[in-house]
Amino acid sequence: MATIEFNQIQKSYGGVQAIRDFNLTVDDGDFCVFVGPSGCGKSTALKMLAGLEPTSGGEIAIGGRDVTDLGPGKRDIAMVFQNYALYPHMSVRSNIGFGLKMHGLPKAEIDRKVAEVADILELSDYLDRKPRALSGGQRQRVALGRAIVREPSAFLMDEPLSNLDAKLRVQTRAEIVKLQKRLGVTTIYVTHDQVEALTMATKIVVMRKGVIQQIGSPETLFDTPANLFVAGFIGSPGMNFFRGPVEKEGDVAFTRFAGARIKLAVPAGQLPFDNAIFGIRPEHIRIGGEGAEIGLTLVESLGTEKILHFQTPEGQEFNDADTAADHDDERDASSMLARVIDDVRYADGQAIRVHLPEDKIHVFNPDTHTALRAASGQVNT
Amino acid sequence: MRNHSLLGKIGIYAAVAATCGLLLFPIYWMFITALKPANRLRDFPPEFWPENPQWNVFADVLNSQPFGLWMWNTVLVAIATMILSLTVGTLAAYALSRFRLRGGQGLGLFILTSKMLPATLLIIPLFVVFRSLGLTGSLWSVIIAQSTLIVPFATWMLKGYFDTIPPELEQAALVDGASPLGAIVRIVLPVAAPGMAATALYAFVISWSDFLYARTFLTTSESKWTLNMGIATLKGEFVTDWNVIMAASLMAAVPIVGVYLFLERYLVGGLSAGSEK
Numbered sequence: 276m277a278t279i280e281f282n283q284i285q286k287s288y289g290g291v292q293a294i295r296d297f298n299l300t301v302d303d304g305d306f307c308v309f310v311g312p313s314g315c316g317k318s319t320a321l322k323m324l325a326g327l328e329p330t331s332g333g334e335i336a337i338g339g340r341d342v343t344d345l346g347p348g349k350r351d352i353a354m355v356f357q358n359y360a361l362y363p364h365m366s367v368r369s370n371i372g373f374g375l376k377m378h379g380l381p382k383a384e385i386d387r388k389v390a391e392v393a394d395i396l397e398l399s400d401y402l403d404r405k406p407r408a409l410s411g412g413q414r415q416r417v418a419l420g421r422a423i424v425r426e427p428s429a430f431l432m433d434e435p436l437s438n439l440d441a442k443l444r445v446q447t448r449a450e451i452v453k454l455q456k457r458l459g460v461t462t463i464y465v466t467h468d469q470v471e472a473l474t475m476a477t478k479i480v481v482m483r484k485g486v487i488q489q490i491g492s493p494e495t496l497f498d499t500p501a502n503l504f505v506a507g508f509i510g511s512p513g514m515n516f517f518r519g520p521v522e523k524e525g526d527v528a529f530t531r532f533a534g535a536r537i538k539l540a541v542p543a544g545q546l547p548f549d550n551a552i553f554g555i556r557p558e559h560i561r562i563g564g565e566g567a568e569i570g571l572t573l574v575e576s577l578g579t580e581k582i583l584h585f586q587t588p589e590g591q592e593f594n595d596a597d598t599a600a601d602h603d604d605e606r607d608a609s610s611m612l613a614r615v616i617d618d619v620r621y622a623d624g625q626a627i628r629v630h631l632p633e634d635k636i637h638v639f640n641p642d643t644h645t646a647l648r649a650a651s652g653q654v655n656t
Numbered sequence: 657m658r659n660h661s662l663l664g665k666i667g668i669y670a671a672v673a674a675t676c677g678l679l680l681f682p683i684y685w686m687f688i689t690a691l692k693p694a695n696r697l698r699d700f701p702p703e704f705w706p707e708n709p710q711w712n713v714f715a716d717v718l719n720s721q722p723f724g725l726w727m728w729n730t731v732l733v734a735i736a737t738m739i740l741s742l743t744v745g746t747l748a749a750y751a752l753s754r755f756r757l758r759g760g761q762g763l764g765l766f767i768l769t770s771k772m773l774p775a776t777l778l779i780i781p782l783f784v785v786f787r788s789l790g791l792t793g794s795l796w797s798v799i800i801a802q803s804t805l806i807v808p809f810a811t812w813m814l815k816g817y818f819d820t821i822p823p824e825l826e827q828a829a830l831v832d833g834a835s836p837l838g839a840i841v842r843i844v845l846p847v848a849a850p851g852m853a854a855t856a857l858y859a860f861v862i863s864w865s866d867f868l869y870a871r872t873f874l875t876t877s878e879s880k881w882t883l884n885m886g887i888a889t890l891k892g893e894f895v896t897d898w899n900v901i902m903a904a905s906l907m908a909a910v911p912i913v914g915v916y917l918f919l920e921r922y923l924v925g926g927l928s929a930g931s932e933k
C-alpha cells in the first residue's frame with residue numbers, strides 16, 4: 276500500500292512526444308483510472324510506472340521511494356495485462372505462484388498463499404490446468420490472482436476487461452472494485468471506456484495526445500469538465516454542443532438557442548467574445564414549458580427512458596475534432612439528444628418545446644476550448 | 657477429412673503411398689544392395705530381394721572398420737555444433753526480435769545473406785584461419801566451420817518464432833521479479849520449445865551430413881574421422897565394396913532417426929501452445 280507520484284514525466288519515442296508534463300499524485304488506497312482515446316499514452320504512462328519503459332524525463336515515486344531508475348521487479352508492484360500474459364507452459368498454480376517463487380518464498384508458503392487466492396477467485400478447481408484449457412473469464416481471474424497473491428504496494432491494470440464479453444465485463448468490473456476495496460491496495464487502471472472510469476474510479480485522469488486534460492473524482496469530471504474534450508468524453512450519451520451568440524446587459528450575459536434567450540451563469544465580464552460554445556448534457560434538457568420549438572428527427576425508446584434526437588438549430592452547429600471522434604452514440608454532427616424519463620409518447624417528426632436550464636449550461640471559450648465558470652472562474656486544466 | 661468420398665480417400669492414400677514410395681525407394685535400394693554378395697550387385701535384371709541375404713555385412717562393417725570411433729566423433733561434432741549454433745542463434749534471434757537495434761533490420765538481412773555464400777567459397781579462408789589457430793585436425797575445426805553455416809539460418813528460424821511470442825509474457829515475468837535473463841530462460845525458451853526443437857534438429861542433420869568440412873580439415877588425422885569421412889575412404893581405387901558402403905551408410909543414418917523421434921514431441925506438442933489470450 277502506497278502513494279504514487281509522477282513528477283514532470285516526459286516520454287518520447289524518437290522525435291515523437293508520447294507523454295508530456297505528466298504530473299499526478301495518487302493517494303494510498305485510491306482507485307485511479309487513466310482514461311482517454313486510443314493512442315493517448317495511457318499504456319505508456321503505466322509502463323513507465325511499472326519500469327517496463329524508461330522515462331525520458333521526470334521522476335516517479337512509489338510509497339515515497341524514488342523508483343525512476345529501478346527495474347520492474349524492484350518496484351513492488353503487480354500488473355495485469357490486457358492479453359493476461361499468462362505463462363502458457365505453466366499450470367494455473369505455477370502461474371499464480373511464479374512471483375512468490377521469484378521472491379524466494381518457501382514452497383509450503385507459496386502453496387498456502389496460492390490456495391488462499393484461488394479460493395477468493397474461485398479457481399481452486401482449475402489449479403492444475405494449463406491456461407489454454409480455461410475460459411476467457413477464468414484466464415482473467417488467473418491474471419488477477421497472479422497480481423493479488425504478491426500483496427504488492429500497487430496494482431497496475433492495462434485494460435484487463437477488454438477481452439471479456441459485455442455481460443462478464445460488467446460483472447468483473449464490480450468484482451475488481453470490491454476486491455480492491457477489501458485489499459485497500461492503491462490501483463492504477465487503464466481503460467479507454469469512460470463508463471468503466473466513471474463506475475470504478477475514485478480518481479480519474481483524462482488524457483489526450485499525451486497530455487493530462489483533467490484530474491478529479493467522477494463527479495467533478497461529470498459536473499465541471501475542464502474543457503470541451505473532457506466534457507465530450509465523459510458521459511453517455513455525450514454532451515450536446517452548440518454555438519451561440521453572447522449578448523450582454525450590464526453584468527449579465529445571455530445566449531440564444533433557436534431564438535429563445537437564455538441567461539448564463541457566467542458573468543458578462545468573463546465573456547469577452549461575440550459568441551461562444553455551449554454544452555448541455557442530454558439528461559438536463561427539459562421538454563415542454565416555454566422553450567424553443569423544435570422538430571424531433573428520431574425517437575429511441577427504451578421503455579420509460581427515451582432518447583430524443585433533434586436538429587441543432589440552423590447556424591448553431593458545432594463541429595470539432597475535439598469532441599466528434601469520441602461520442603460513442605451514433606448521433607450525426609448536426610443533431611442533439613435529449614434523454615427523458617416520462618410517460619409521454621413521442622413520435623418522429625413531432626414538434627416539441629425544449630428548454631435548457633441555465634444552471635446546467637456549460638460555457639466554453641471559443642478559441643481555447645477551456646470551460647468558463649461562474650463561481651471559481653476559469654477552471655485549471 | 658470428414659466429408660471426403662470413398663474415391664477421394666483412395667486418391668489421398670494413393671498420393672501418400674506414391675510419395676512415400678518415391679522417398680523410401682533409395683533407402684530400400686541401399687538395404688538390398690547391402691545384403692547382396694559383392695559379385696551379384698551388377699546383375700541385370702536386378703533382384704528385388706536377394707536370394708541369399710548376407711546379414712553378416714553389418715557385423716563385418718563394425719569389425720573391419722573403426723566404425724564405432726567414426727560414429728563417436730560424428731556424435732560429438734553434431735552435438736557440439738547443435739549446442740553452439742543454438743546458443744549463438746538464440747541470443748542473436750532474441751536480440752533481433754525484441755530490441756530496436758539501430759539498423760537491426762539491415763543486420764538481420766546481412767546475417768541471412770551470409771547464409772547464401774556457398775560452403776565451397778568459405779572453405780579456403782576457413783582453412784587458413786584454422787591452420788593459423790592450430791585447429792586443423794581437431795574436431796573443433798569442423799564444429800566451428802559447420803556452425804558458421806548453421807547459425808545464420810538458425811537465427812532466422814528462431815527470430816520468426818520469438819516474434820510470435822508476445823513481449824507481455826516477459827514483461828509479466830519481469831514485474832513478477834524475474835531477472836531479464838531469468839525471464840528468457842524460464843518463460844521465452846520453454847514457450848519457444850517447438851522452434852528450438854526444430855532448429856536443433858536442423859543443426860543436427862546438417863552437421864551429421866557434412867562431408868566437405870570433415871574431408872578438408874580432418875583428412876590427415878585418422879583418429880578424428882567422422883562417419884561420412886570414414887565411409888568415403890571405403891571407396892577404393894580399384895575395387896569398391898558397395899554392399900559394405902551401403903551397410904555402413906544405413907547404420908550411419910540410424911542416430912538421425914533416433915534424434916528425430918526424441919525431438920518430435922516438442923515439435924508437435926508445443927506448436928499449439930503459443931500465447932494465451
Ligand SMILES: Nc1ncnc2c1ncn2[C@@H]1O[C@H](COP(=O)(O)OP(=O)(O)OP(=O)(O)O)[C@@H](O)[C@H]1O
Nearest residue numbers: 288293311312313314315316317318319320466467
Ligand atoms: N515502442 C513505441 N515506439 C514508438 N511509438 C510508440 C511506442 N509505443 C507507443 N508509441 C506511441 O505512443 C503513443 C501512446 O501509445 P500508448 O500505447 O500509450 O497508447 P494507449 O493510450 O495505451 O492506447 P490504446 O488505448 O490503444 O492502448 C501512441 O501514439 C503510440 O503510437
Ligand SMILES: [Mg+2]
Nearest residue numbers: 317318319433
Ligand atoms: Mg494501451
